[in-house]
Amino acid sequence: MSKWCKRSALSLAMAMLPWSLSTAADIDGMRLLNADKEPGNWMTYHSSYKSWHYSALDQINTGNVANLREAWSHVASRSVRGLQSYPLAADGVLYYSGSYNQVWALDGATGEVLWQYKQKLNEDLVARQTHSPYNRGIALGYGNIYMGTLDGKLVAIDMKTGKLNWETKLVDSEKLTVGFTGAPLLVKDKVIIGAQGGEWPSRGPIFGVDAKTGKQVWRFFTAGGEENNGDARNTWLNDSWKTGGGGGWMPGGYDAETNSVWWGTANPAPLFDWSGPDYKTKGARPGDNLYTTSVLLLDPDTGKLKSFHQELPHDAWDFDSATGEFIMLEKDGKKYTVHPSKSGFVWVYDRNAKVQNVWRLVKNINFVKDIKANGDLVGRRDGTEGKQAEPLCPYIAGGMSWNMGSYNPKTGMMYKVGNEWCMTLDIKKTTPILEPAAQLNIGADFQIVNPPGDKARGHVSARDPVTGKMAWEINFPEPPLASLLSTGGNLLFVPDARGWLHAYDATTGKELWSHNDGQGHNGGIITYTAKGKQYIAVATGWGGLAGDDYAGFFGGPFPQMPKDSGVLKVFALP
């Protein structure tokens, strides 16, 4: 047993006792490894390293969910672009982050504010950003709350007092314009976080930081790798890796058996290329563009690349692999990692990132004709300069977005939001803008449109995670942009775009309860216990980038929906 694990064994033993005896300061890598043994807590973004977004709690179940009602709520101040974060719950206390890097600690039973934290930000910089000023979540551990800031720092806030313990500058955001919006992941004694990147002409690093001291321990460049990495650099002709984009802006997963962190990387820049079919030698960034739009296996201690699979070589459509949970499950004696991607396809890997299957969750896809079970792309669309004759599907917001799905071990099904929408595309040659500061590098004019012969919409489907076989599907007039939750009470919770929180029978898909939360959902949802009672906590508050299109394209309630309002709503049985 490793040193860190031995030290943590006592903490773990304490954590296994009745919850009132364990303290927040005991959260460490070992306790997180066994997170699913504590269904009353939600101590990490994905609920556990297996990324199921599931809790075994069943106090609220199909038999009584019809009685669910709002218990309390907390208004998040200055919620510009809504509330996009995942709350966490540990030992009866709820923690969550909001826009402008604010954090709140609340009594999990009553909602009373224990403390509030406000980060001192470079607000001139924040004003220059587009993918801003929201924050998608935090990590807990070693008495700290870890958060990435808009201006490129990782901070550690004291869990008990809400005071800043340390902050470490990781990215020169003043020059590169991007910083952090995604949640960090605590693995063993490292905090791992990926920078924004993608359409920004920089190199999208992922960092490993010492969880106690805040010292940067390692860095992995997703665009072009580290110096002397010929394998990666050679996949970017004309030094295009220097402004290659990349990034790893959502938290990944961790497999203790292989000691590997799973992390998805973002698309390259410019988003759209004029190369035509000869993308290996022509265009803005000739080559496969490693390690963009890839799934990486990294050593958490050193950041060394152990294995990877590039889901979309020379991604010419902005279909990040950075979105999507890494669901680790076992089926028929085999271990898998299932990764839904922005493209609309779901990749199924073994635990060494070897592709086992690929299946499509979304109907309207034409950026490729298909992707084979071994991961090979068939009939990819690589355009040349000018208006493209056919709309491209899915739309730039993706066949799936960054909102999480859920895997329920009792039903054996995976639940995921799919988006049906397309876009016109007029590809143009662009030049990266780096002075006085970096700007977006898109590479085209485009517009959202309905899929040919179909209507833009969303759906939540229940699927076999390995084969993709659908059990049932629920349609929504607009794609839900919030994450899903399923529970041991056989419930599936879906917070939709219009503001309704739905509870369905996780086996049959029958709607059992719904409640109008008053504004659209664009963030996380968890369940936890406080003083022995089960609660459901959901972020409400509209205004994310993907939702920005809804007012103009879908109309309905969206033109009047505020984009600067955020409320955490908590539900319980009477």
Place this chain on the structure above:
Amino acid sequence: MTRSRFVPGLLLLLGTIATAQTEKPGPMQSGTHTQSDTSKPADAAPVSNADAGQFDVPKLFATTCGWCHLDGGRVIGKGPQLMGTTKTDAEIKSRIRNGKPGQMPAFGPMFNDDQLNAIVAYIRGLK
């Protein structure tokens, strides 16, 4: 014939030299950074470079503005439709310079007055 083969080669050489000179700790590393610590691609010609002669506004939209102002600003998207806007020239320029929190970034000193005028002219000319 010789000249046309030579020039691209020269550019490649210059690019290689530029690469070698900028191959040092870049802005992504922790610690202190200076304005000069950026790696640039060899042939970067910023759109906002005032010496570049013609300021290519359609290219600017395809590079950056089009993220929100769809189809070159002709239709509503993440941002409002620019074609036919009733905003005054001064209001447009102010919005580009100062942005709007949560809706439009502030471009600040990125564009000089001539370039802002060119952007306004482009918007007024949208069909």
